[in-house]
Amino acid sequence: MLQLAEVSHRYTEQPVLNSVSLTLEAGRIGCILGPSGCGKTTLLRCIAGFESVIAGDIRADDLVLSSIDQHIPPEQRHIGMVFQDYALLPHLTAQQNVAFALHRHPARDARLLAMNFLNRVGLSDLAGRFPHELSGGQQQRVAIARALAPEPQLLLMDEPFSNLDVTLRQNLGQEVRQLLNQLGTTALVAMHDHQDAFGLADDVGVLRAGELLQWGSAYELYHRPADRFVANFVGKGVWLEGRVRSENSVETELGTIVGRMITRFPADTRVDVLLRPDDVVHDDDSPMQAKVLSKQFKGSEFLYELRTLSGAVLLSSVPSHHNHPVGQSIGFRLETDHIVVFAQTPAAQD
Amino acid sequence: MSDIAIIPARALPRKHLPRRGEDHRGFGLIIWLIALLASAPLLVALLSLFTDTGDIWAHLFEFVLPQALFNTLLLVAGVATITAVLGVSLAWFVATCEFPGRSFFGWALLLPMAMPGYVLGFALAAIFEYTGPLQTGWREMFGTALAFPGLGGAGASILTLSLVLYPYVFLITRQAFATQGVRGVEVAQSCGYSPMQGFRKVSLPLARPWIVAGVSLAIMECLADFGTVQLFNFTTFTTAIYRSWYGLFSLQSALQLSLVLVVLVMSALLLEKRFRGASRYTSNAMLNPHRLQPRRAGLISFYCSAVLFIAFVLPAGLILYWSVRTFSLEFDAHYWQLAANTLMLAGMAALLICSAALLLAFAVRNAPSRINRLLSRIATLGYAIPGTVLAIGFFVPVAALSRWVNATLLADSDKVLALQSGLSVILLAYMARYLAVAHGPLDSALLRISPNIEDAAHGMGVSGARLLANVHLPILRPAIVTAALLVFVDVMKELPITLMTRPFGWDTLAVRVFQLTTEGEWHRAALPAIAIVVAGLVPVLVLSRRNN
Numbered sequence: 081m082l083q084l085a086e087v088s089h090r091y092t093e094q095p096v097l098n099s100v101s102l103t104l105e106a107g108r109i110g111c112i113l114g115p116s117g118c119g120k121t122t123l124l125r126c127i128a129g130f131e132s133v134i135a136g137d138i139r140a141d142d143l144v145l146s147s148i149d150q151h152i153p154p155e156q157r158h159i160g161m162v163f164q165d166y167a168l169l170p171h172l173t174a175q176q177n178v179a180f181a182l183h184r185h186p187a188r189d190a191r192l193l194a195m196n197f198l199n200r201v202g203l204s205d206l207a208g209r210f211p212h213e214l215s216g217g218q219q220q221r222v223a224i225a226r227a228l229a230p231e232p233q234l235l236l237m238d239e240p241f242s243n244l245d246v247t248l249r250q251n252l253g254q255e256v257r258q259l260l261n262q263l264g265t266t267a268l269v270a271m272h273d274h275q276d277a278f279g280l281a282d283d284v285g286v287l288r289a290g291e292l293l294q295w296g297s298a299y300e301l302y303h304r305p306a307d308r309f310v311a312n313f314v315g316k317g318v319w320l321e322g323r324v325r326s327e328n329s330v331e332t333e334l335g336t337i338v339g340r341m342i343t344r345f346p347a348d349t350r351v352d353v354l355l356r357p358d359d360v361v362h363d364d365d366s367p368m369q370a371k372v373l374s375k376q377f378k379g380s381e382f383l384y385e386l387r388t389l390s391g392a393v394l395l396s397s398v399p400s401h402h403n404h405p406v407g408q409s410i411g412f413r414l415e416t417d418h419i420v421v422f423a424q425t426p427a428a429q430d
Numbered sequence: 431m432s433d434i435a436i437i438p439a440r441a442l443p444r445k446h447l448p449r450r451g452e453d454h455r456g457f458g459l460i461i462w463l464i465a466l467l468a469s470a471p472l473l474v475a476l477l478s479l480f481t482d483t484g485d486i487w488a489h490l491f492e493f494v495l496p497q498a499l500f501n502t503l504l505l506v507a508g509v510a511t512i513t514a515v516l517g518v519s520l521a522w523f524v525a526t527c528e529f530p531g532r533s534f535f536g537w538a539l540l541l542p543m544a545m546p547g548y549v550l551g552f553a554l555a556a557i558f559e560y561t562g563p564l565q566t567g568w569r570e571m572f573g574t575a576l577a578f579p580g581l582g583g584a585g586a587s588i589l590t591l592s593l594v595l596y597p598y599v600f601l602i603t604r605q606a607f608a609t610q611g612v613r614g615v616e617v618a619q620s621c622g623y624s625p626m627q628g629f630r631k632v633s634l635p636l637a638r639p640w641i642v643a644g645v646s647l648a649i650m651e652c653l654a655d656f657g658t659v660q661l662f663n664f665t666t667f668t669t670a671i672y673r674s675w676y677g678l679f680s681l682q683s684a685l686q687l688s689l690v691l692v693v694l695v696m697s698a699l700l701l702e703k704r705f706r707g708a709s710r711y712t713s714n715a716m717l718n719p720h721r722l723q724p725r726r727a728g729l730i731s732f733y734c735s736a737v738l739f740i741a742f743v744l745p746a747g748l749i750l751y752w753s754v755r756t757f758s759l760e761f762d763a764h765y766w767q768l769a770a771n772t773l774m775l776a777g778m779a780a781l782l783i784c785s786a787a788l789l790l791a792f793a794v795r796n797a798p799s800r801i802n803r804l805l806s807r808i809a810t811l812g813y814a815i816p817g818t819v820l821a822i823g824f825f826v827p828v829a830a831l832s833r834w835v836n837a838t839l840l841a842d843s844d845k846v847l848a849l850q851s852g853l854s855v856i857l858l859a860y861m862a863r864y865l866a867v868a869h870g871p872l873d874s875a876l877l878r879i880s881p882n883i884e885d886a887a888h889g890m891g892v893s894g895a896r897l898l899a900n901v902h903l904p905i906l907r908p909a910i911v912t913a914a915l916l917v918f919v920d921v922m923k924e925l926p927i928t929l930m931t932r933p934f935g936w937d938t939l940a941v942r943v944f945q946l947t948t949e950g951e952w953h954r955a956a957l958p959a960i961a962i963v964v965a966g967l968v969p970v971l972v973l974s975r976r977n978n
Contacts, residue, residue, distance in 0.1 A: 130616055154619040161620035167613055171635050180631075181621035230622060 081106035081266045082127070082234055086136035087146075089119075089126055089290075096122045098290040099136065104283060109260055110268045111281035112292075113313065119290040120270035121164070124236045127268065128161050129154035140233060160227035162237040166219045168211040174198060174222045175207035181226045197225040200259060217248045224256060228263065235260070235267040241276050253279045274314045278302075286310045304342045308352075308422055316383075316395055317356040321424070324349045330419060333390040334368070339416035345423060354420035357383060357397035366411035370394065372404050386412065457793035458802060464790050465805040468812050468862045471823020475692055478685035490683055498670040498687065501584065502694065505659070505666055506649050508588035509595060513648040516592065516737060517599025518641055522629070523734065524600075525607035526615075529727035535734045536604075537974035542741040543597045544966035546923045548657025548944060549959045551590040553745030555661065556952035558586070583664035590662075591652050593741040598651070599644035601973075606640035607633065639705040646702035653695050654816035656926035657940075661947055667691040668926060671818040675930065681826055688819040699814045746963060752956035760957050768958065772938040775928070776921040778853070779860040780868075780914040786861060787868035787913060788906075791876050810869050812862035817926035820859040825931060828855050856931040863927065864920050868913035875909030915968060922965045 082104040089097040096119045104110040112120045125131045127138055129145065129152060137147035140159075145152050160181075168177050178194035185193060198204050201221040211219055220240060227235055240256070241249035257280050260267050271277045277284050278298045285295040286309070294306035298314075305311035322332040324345045329338045330353055337353060345351060362384075370386035373393065377400065384396045384404070396412060404410050523529065524536050542550070556562055558581065581589060614636055618628030634641075656668040665673075667687055674684040722730070794806045812820065829850040836847055849855075879902060887897050921928075925940050932941065939958040946955035 128620060130619070153624075154616070155622050155624055158622070159620070161616075163613070163617070167617045169614075169617065169632060169636070184622065226621070 081108075081141060082110075082268065083139045083142075084127070084136065085139075087123075087126060087133050087138060088135040089122055089131055089133055096290050097126065097133075100287075100290070100292045101136075102283075102285055102292060102295045104266060104268060106266050107261075107264050108266060108282040109257065109280060110283040110285070111277040112268065112270045112285050112287050113274055113277050114270075114272065114287035115313075116272060118287045120272075120287055121238055122290075123287065124161070124238050124268065124270055127234070128159055128236055129157050158230075158233050160230065160232035160235045162220075162223045162227045162235070162240055164238040164240075164242065166211075166223040168219055168222055168226075170211050173208050173210055174203060174214065174218075177211070177222055178226045178229050181230050184230070193229060194225075197229045198222070200228075201225045201255070216243050217252060220244065220252065224259075228259070228265065231263070231265075233266065235265050237267065237269040239270055239272065242272070249276055250279060256280065284314075286313055288313075302356075303418060303420070305354075305420060311354050311420060311422075315356060317354045317359075318392075318394055319352045319354055320392060322351050322353045322421070324351055324421070328419075330421060333392055334388060334414065337414055337416055337419055340418040341421050342418060343421060345421065350424040351421040352424055354422075355394060355414070355416075356420075357395040359414055359416050360386070360394050360396035360412055361415045362396060362398040362402055362410060363413045364411050366413040368412055369409045370412055371409050372406050374406060375404075384410075386410070457797035458799075460789055460793040461797070461802050461805045461809070464786055464865075465809040467858065468809040468865055470827060470858075471688075471815065471820045471862060472692060472811075474823045474826050475685055475689045475819065478682065478689065481682070487686065490686055494670050494674070494683070494687065495690070497665055498667050499690070501659075501664060502653065502666040502691075504584055505587055505591070505664070506652055506694075508584070509591045509652040510645050510649055512588065512592035513596040513599045514641060514645050516596040517644055517648075518603055518634075518637075520596070520734060520737065521600050521604035521607050522633070523730045525604045526612045527722055527727070527730060529722060529730040529734075531731050531734065535738070537971075538738055538742075539600055539734065540597045540970050540974050541738070541967070542594055543973075544970045545594060545742065545745065545963055546657060546925070546940070546966065547591050547594045547655050548661050548925060548940075548947065549749070549963060550594055550741070550745050551586070551658045551661045552943070552947040552952050552955055552959075553748050554590055555586065555947075556748065557744070559950075559952075583659075583662040586662045587659050587664045590658050591655055593737075594658075595648040595651050596737075596741075598647040599641065602644035602647075603637055603640045606637040610636055642705040643702050646698045646705070649698040650695060650702070650814050653691065653698065654814075656816070656818055656929075657944060660944075667694070668816050668818045671822060672926065672930065675822060681822065684822045685826065688822055691816055691819055695814050695816065699811075749956045749959050749963065752953045753960045756953055756957055760954055765957070768937055768939050768942050769961065771936050772922055772940070772961075775856070775860075775932075775936065775938060776918045779857060779864070779921045780918040782857055783861050783864050783868045783917045784872070784910060784914050787865055787872050788910070790865070791869060791873045795876055806869075810866035813864065813866035815863065817859065817863060817924060818930065820862050821855070821927045821930040824855045824858045824862070825850055828858075851933055853933055853936075856927060856933070856936075859927045859931060860917075860921055860924070863924075864917045867916045867920055871909045871912045871916070872906065875906050879905055912972070915972070919965050919969050923962055 082102075084100055084102050086099040086101055087097055088095060088099055100123060102110070112123060114120050122131060126133055126146060132151050133146045133148065135148065138145045140157070144150050145157055168174075169180060172180060175191065175194045175198060178197055179187075179190040182190035182193050195204060195207060198207050198221075201224055203218060203221050203225070206214060206218060211222070214222065220243075224237075224240070227237075241252060244252065253276055269277075269280060271280075274284075281298060283295065284298045284301050286293045286301065288309055294301060294310050296304075301310060301314045305314065311317065320332045320334065322330040322337070324341075324347050325331050325336060326347060327344060328340055329336050330341070330351060332353055368388070370388045373385040373387050375385070376383040378397075379400065381400050382398045382402065384398055386394045386396055388394065394412070402410075520535075520539055524532060524539070557564055559565065610633070614632035615625050615628035618632045619625060623631060654668070655666075656672065659666045660669050660672070667690065671684045671687045671691070674680045674687060790806055790809060794802050815823075832847045832849045840847060883901060884897065887893065887901050892900060922938075923940060925944055928938055929941055929944060932938070937945075939961055942958040943955045943962065946952075946958070
């Protein structure tokens with residue numbers, strides 16, 4: 081449905097997007113993850129047509145939307161956009177805001193359709209309110225209804241949950257996913273929180289300084305990150321130094337770690353091994369002991385920070401009925417079916 | 431009650447009691463006095479309703495009011511329309527479009543503010559007059575058979591005032607567009623509207639409060655204008671008031687006309703206040719100006735250049751040219767006298783007004799009751815009142831006071847008091863008109879001195895005059911300089927008050943410009959005008975630096 085081929089953009093001298101390529105199949109939800117200032121918003125604005133590209137092309141179903149020679153104006157792209165600040169029109173009610181996007185319909189139909197979509201986002205009771213009379217979450221729902229009402233071929237959302245609190249963003253994320261699936265809408269969402277992204281998206285990409293480092297499923301990004309930046313960005317973990325033993329084992333200060341390596345290295349290569357909190361499993365019977373340095377209660381689990389006898393610091397995710405005080409030694413073992421390893425010197429990485 | 435409960439209460443140091451309350455009455459008195467002085471003209475105009483006016487009203491109704499009212503409303507409608515169109519379009523282009531010279535026009539388009547209407551007016555009149563370059567060229571091309579499409583008094587007044595006043599709309603609306611303009615169009619585009627529809631359906635309605643506020647300011651200035659309409663012989667309320675006084679020597683009818691004018695001004699003022707507080711929409715997102723096709727960008731540059739050329743470059747250039755040409759003929763000791771009078775008046779006014787404004791701001795800060803704040807707002811209302819109204823509103827009571835003193839206290843002596851022919855009326859009228867100009871910067875600077883600073887100084891044993899000298903004055907100094915500068919320049923440009931109430935021998939540069947242009951001596955008026963324009967540039971440059 082959406083194809084980007086080596087898209088580049090810059091405002092002045094500094095490139096903002098550098099040869100970004102990705103494909104989003106129809107009906108799927110894609111997510112661009114990245115720290116602020118990485119170019120996420122610019123990427124969405126290029127796809128929406130608010131910015132032009134300086135190289136590459138953007139296509140929707142093989143129709144060129146943007147290239148160096150061609151630029152279809154935003155209003156003819158049939159792409160919906162949810163702006164980060166929602167951009168509701170303050171002089172219109174919620175219903176009028178949604179109907180605003182339905183100007184190709186007769187006024188009566190537009191009003192009915194607007195109500196229909198407000199109903200879908202659970203706001204039919206508040207249709208007559210003005211934006212300033214709505215909470216942040218409600219405003220966001222109106223913005224989503226407005227973007228979806230004309231049934232765009234593609235929906236773009238810029239940091240849709242960044243102004244909402246944690247519970248609200250999780251609930252709304254699920255609702256949005258259901259709604260998009262119901263309507264069969266293809267969507268591309270820019271975000272900076274990997275957990276929001278994993279909850280919403282089918283395909284996830286990580287953007288850093290205008291470069292798309294990886295584009296794949298959430299599972300793939302978490303377990304097979306393309307590089308250290310992606311690995312660090314999509315989840316917590318600690319890095320241990322190690323030396324490759326064979327094609328499925330690495331020697332570290334915690335002993336030999338066994339599992340399928342995501343990258344193959346010749347034996348004896350010095351590598352860094354990533355251990356995620358879920359790779360470190362609490363086990364009272366294990367001979368390996370570590371002292372609890374600190375702990376964070378996360379509801380269903382604790383995130384323990386542990387120091388092993390050898391001095392390594394690990395993170396471990398432990399079901400929350402295992403409540404151990406700070407300072408206590410507890411047993412743990414490593415459960416790694418595949419190992420994330422990167423060569424220690426950048427030169428050896430490729 | 432046990433002693434334990436009493437001891438801490440008695441040990442409570444007096445300092446912790448609300449110290450600010452102690453001088454309440456003194457401050458209150460100051461505020462009342464300033465508010466009363468500043469609003470005296472309004473009271474005088476109101477009181478005139480209850481005096482027996484004989485058949486003045488009948489006369490006014492028959493001969494003056496219909497025309498003055500019609501012309502004034504025509505002027506307001508014309509100026510409101512043109513300033514809105516010019517101000518909004520220029521603001522939109524500068525705030526949201528990328529075109530050659532964009533940042534230059536951002537401040538340069540404010541320059542016409544530097545020129546008083548009566549100066550721009552005579553420069554344009556010189557271009558358009560029978561022997562001027564346009565008409566001469568027209569006759570050479572078409573002969574005398576085809577009459578030159580003249581503007582007439584109404585058209586010329588509307589055009590001149592619009593060119594001088596559009597910067598108000600431009601300045602205020604640009605802020606609205608800069609914060610939400612492009613985003614509004616983008617929202618519309620994402621909903622399938624064209625950029626032009628987006629401007630009409632989103633950006634324009636969202637900017638409406640700012641536009642109305644800017645246009646109301648322009649309307650207020652336009653209602654207050656005297657020099658321009660007098661120059662073009664276009665009878666509005668201000669000129670009618672002037673003529674009642676000078677031509678008919680009828681203070682009563684001048685007062686009655688003032689009252690009607692004040693009602694018009696207050697309507698514009700209410701309009702402005704109502705829309706200033708309207709809901710705001712701002713976006714913190716980065717907003718990039720639209721990049722346009724080169725041809726369109728070129729057209730916009732041309733449009734901005736054309737406005738700037740007609741409203742400033744051409745008239746300022748002409749005035750400069752004439753003043754250089756006439757300098758050796760015109761410049762003599764008389765000009766030193768005019769300049770000295772102007773500087774003296776402006777200096778005295780700046781000193782008086784800044785002191786009063788500072789006193790008012792201080793007093794309200796120390797006694798911030800609701801009534802005092804209301805009084806402070808009433809005291810600064812004078813900026814909306816036309817100078818002609820203020821002139822007559824102070825002249826009448828001061829003359830009455832002198833008469834009363836002569837009839838009672840000086841009845842037996844051969845001395846005669848004539849306060850109204852001294853400097854008191856002119857300075858009081860200046861104060862009423864420009865108190866707000868000085869009060870604005872001083873009040874906001876005073877807000878920045880937190881009471882904690884004062885408390886800290888008190889804690890270190892610094893108080894009274896030393897506190898004022900070591901804490902307040904250094905912090906307030908930039909604001910005092912700004913306030914004095916603004917008042918100084920405004921008084922230099924001021925025409926009706928100066929013209930109507932200056933003591934004998936106190937002609938200023940502005941009065942000289944007025945006298946020469948009344949006689950159609952455009953070229954000779956250039957020399958005194960140039961000083962006024964140069965002085966007028968100062969606050970515009972300050973303003974544009976603050977905004978960019």
